Amino acid sequence: MAEEASKAEGCEETKEEEExxxxxxxxxxxxxxxxxxxxxxxxRVSRERKRQRIEHLEGENMRLRAEIDAIRHxxxxxxxRLGYVEHxxxxxxxxxxxxxxxxxxxxxxxx
Numbered sequence: 001m002a003e004e005a006s007k008a009e010g011c012e013e014t015k016e017e018e019e020x021x022x023x024x025x026x027x028x029x030x031x032x033x034x035x036x037x038x039x040x041x042x043x044r045v046s047r048e049r050k051r052q053r054i055e056h057l058e059g060e061n062m063r064l065r066a067e068i069d070a071i072r073h074x075x076x077x078x079x080x081r082l083g084y085v086e087h088x089x090x091x092x093x094x095x096x097x098x099x100x101x102x103x104x105x106x107x108x109x110x111x
Contacts, residue, residue, distance in 0.1 A: 029037075
């Protein structure tokens, strides 16, 4: 029985709170309407912050993609240069070996 009485009191308190919220302020708007307006404003601000964050991230994404493209281009140039240098190195080694071999076979001039 005590529980039923406390439940009934809880319902009465809730009804009283609702009635207080329904009361109008001096502008003629209820507290519920004021709260709804605050919620709408907060939601608008939140959406704007989200929009700005997305724009920032999209800009950052574009910048990073451009940086990746530049790095790939540089890597391709370096790779091509490396291929050229390796080929030149191989050619020079062959030339050096040939020079060493011809030195051994050259007739010596002795007087």
